[in-house]
Amino acid sequence: MTLSAAYVPSANKALRDGCPDRLAVVATLFGLSAAPPERARVLEIGCAEGVHLSAAALLAPDGSHFGIDLDPRAVARGNETIGALGLGNVKLECADFRTLTDRSERYDYVIVHGLYSWVHPGVRDALLSTLHELLDEQGVAYLSFNALPGSHAKSMLRDLVLPHVREIVDPRLRIERAREIGKELLLVRQRPGSAFALLCAEIEHFLRASDSLVHHDYLAEHSHGFRFGEFAERLEAHGLDYVTDANTLDRSAFTEHPLVIALGANRTQRLEFLDGLEMRRFRQAVVCHKGRSSGSLDFSRAERLWFASSAEPSARGKIPGSEPVRFKIISGVDLETTLPAIKAALYELGRIWPAALRLDDLSERVSERVGSATSAADLARLLLDSSASAAVRVFARAPRSVHAPGATPETTALARLEARSGPEVTNLHHEPVKVETPFHRELLALLDGTKHREALASALADAIEARRFDVPGIDPSARSRWESLLGREVDGALERLARYALLVA
Ligand SMILES: C[S@@+](CC[C@H](N)C(=O)[O-])C[C@H]1O[C@@H](n2cnc3c(N)ncnc32)[C@H](O)[C@@H]1O
Numbered sequence: 001m002t003l004s005a006a007y008v009p010s011a012n013k014a015l016r017d018g019c020p021d022r023l024a025v026v027a028t029l030f031g032l033s034a035a036p037p038e039r040a041r042v043l044e045i046g047c048a049e050g051v052h053l054s055a056a057a058l059l060a061p062d063g064s065h066f067g068i069d070l071d072p073r074a075v076a077r078g079n080e081t082i083g084a085l086g087l088g089n090v091k092l093e094c095a096d097f098r099t100l101t102d103r104s105e106r107y108d109y110v111i112v113h114g115l116y117s118w119v120h121p122g123v124r125d126a127l128l129s130t131l132h133e134l135l136d137e138q139g140v141a142y143l144s145f146n147a148l149p150g151s152h153a154k155s156m157l158r159d160l161v162l163p164h165v166r167e168i169v170d171p172r173l174r175i176e177r178a179r180e181i182g183k184e185l186l187l188v189r190q191r192p193g194s195a196f197a198l199l200c201a202e203i204e205h206f207l208r209a210s211d212s213l214v215h216h217d218y219l220a221e222h223s224h225g226f227r228f229g230e231f232a233e234r235l236e237a238h239g240l241d242y243v244t245d246a247n248t249l250d251r252s253a254f255t256e257h258p259l260v261i262a263l264g265a266n267r268t269q270r271l272e273f274l275d276g277l278e279m280r281r282f283r284q285a286v287v288c289h290k291g292r293s294s295g296s297l298d299f300s301r302a303e304r305l306w307f308a309s310s311a312e313p314s315a316r317g318k319i320p321g322s323e324p325v326r327f328k329i330i331s332g333v334d335l336e337t338t339l340p341a342i343k344a345a346l347y348e349l350g351r352i353w354p355a356a357l358r359l360d361d362l363s364e365r366v367s368e369r370v371g372s373a374t375s376a377a378d379l380a381r382l383l384l385d386s387s388a389s390a391a392v393r394v395f396a397r398a399p400r401s402v403h404a405p406g407a408t409p410e411t412t413a414l415a416r417l418e419a420r421s422g423p424e425v426t427n428l429h430h431e432p433v434k435v436e437t438p439f440h441r442e443l444l445a446l447l448d449g450t451k452h453r454e455a456l457a458s459a460l461a462d463a464i465e466a467r468r469f470d471v472p473g474i475d476p477s478a479r480s481r482w483e484s485l486l487g488r489e490v491d492g493a494l495e496r497l498a499r500y501a502l503l504v505a
Pocket of ligand 1: 011045046048068069095112119
């Protein structure tokens with residue numbers, strides 16, 4: 001690997017689908033006995049600045065977290081952040097992952113995000129051998145890659161753009177020129193009868209992409225897509241098995257559609273067919289040692305998992321009976337359901353979001369509300385194997401996020417640090433959330449668990465007066481006119497931050 005002149009950081013975000021807690025949930029549902037994430041040995045290969053890993057380390061003080069990356073600038077920046085956070089259970093090292101097999105460490109969770117599709121085929125094979133060697137017998141790995149057929153469109157676009165940026169060395173100029181070319185290509189669409197629909201959709205996607213994605217994906221030296229069957233074969237050759245997709249749990253593979261049934265019981269063929277139907281462009285594969293996973297979802301294992309939902313009923317409807325109730329989810333998605341058990345579960349969970357209930361507890365509450373027994377396994381199936389799955393979140397252990405702010409509200413050291421440098425901060429569900437308002441960000445940076453409301457309001461007043469940020473409609477120098485109103489603003493902002501799972505218990 002040659003280092004380019006200017007440093008273009010990679011995404012450097014926490015990734016909920018690839019966090020140890022999510023992998024533990026998947027492992028539980030697919031018959032593996034993975035280590036408890038709070039005490040696990042976690043490795044991230046290609047960790048860049050280690051934001052994902054640091055977020056995991058914050059949530060698991062008794063675990064050990066090790067990241068490896070070839071880029072010295074990313075690792076130096078990451079280690080600086082880790083030092084500032086005072087985290088003793090995470091370490092980043094600048095080295096090639098191929099050196100790892102010389103050491104005797106084994107890991108419960110291995111995370112490889114954004115690497116498999118973007119390296120030379122020889123390195124790809126070495127990656128699978130390394131996974132096989134380093135993964136504990138019951139361990140679980142996350143391995144993302146560009147999937148076919150959806151990523152064909154990306155290859156088409158790369159073929160058109162790369163010849164125009166080949167001679168440009170500076171990555172910033174390459175990104176800029178690539179975007180100009182993307183815009184020019186879009187104009188071609190205006191030609192009557194053009195059959196460029198797929199390509200145009202890809203160009204629009206590309207033009208919305210961050211610098212990081214353009215540089216590390218679209219313009220990368222390697223960016224390969226794989227058919228699912230091809231990927232499964234490579235795993236098998238290395239003594240590994242595909243478990244499921246970290247995000248969707250591949251529920252669609254169990255579909256009763258006649259075209260899927262006609263393919264017989266071969267799961268690989270079914271999944272590849274479904275990838276074709278959905279034009280899938282990305283996979284978040286969960287991988288384990290060969291023969292360790294049952295390969296099928298077992299809802300009876302969900303009893304000890306924790307469920308959360310941000311669902312808020314848009315209009316109150318009755319739980320018993322088939323009256324539909326529409327729920328709004330924090331992502332903005334709407335969900336309508338007529339099933340009493342789902343309605344009851346979403347009411348129960350929505351009231352305490354972003355905290356969670358253990359499934360056995362939830363199923364008891366649901367049974368009470370509905371007036372008939374609903375077993376934990378049936379409830380898990382209803383919540384995870386239907387459109388309701390978009391509204392629920394599952395955890396291996398209770399998330400530390402609280403529903404209502406306490407007397408001296410607190411967020412994590414990472415969120416405090418991130419709030420100082422931009423709108424994107426990592427929450428307690430291990431995902432990036434955007435805190436756009438400068439007032440909210442300033443408040444978040446103050447939440448170290450030692451300050452009551454008055455102290456927070458007073459610190460914010462100082463910051464406004466010092467013009468550290470603008471509050472529309474107020475004159476910073478006229479403190480006496482607005483200071484008394486700050487208390488209510490602080491309360492409102494804390495509630496909002498709690499809803500984004502940013503406040504810790
Ligand atoms: C596209 S970035 C993804 C980074 C990060 N996982 C993310 O999602 O933001 C790929 C990373 O893999 C690292 N990498 C590439 N080849 C490597 C190797 N052989 N050993 C260790 N790291 C490698 C690169 O330096 C880069 O930081």
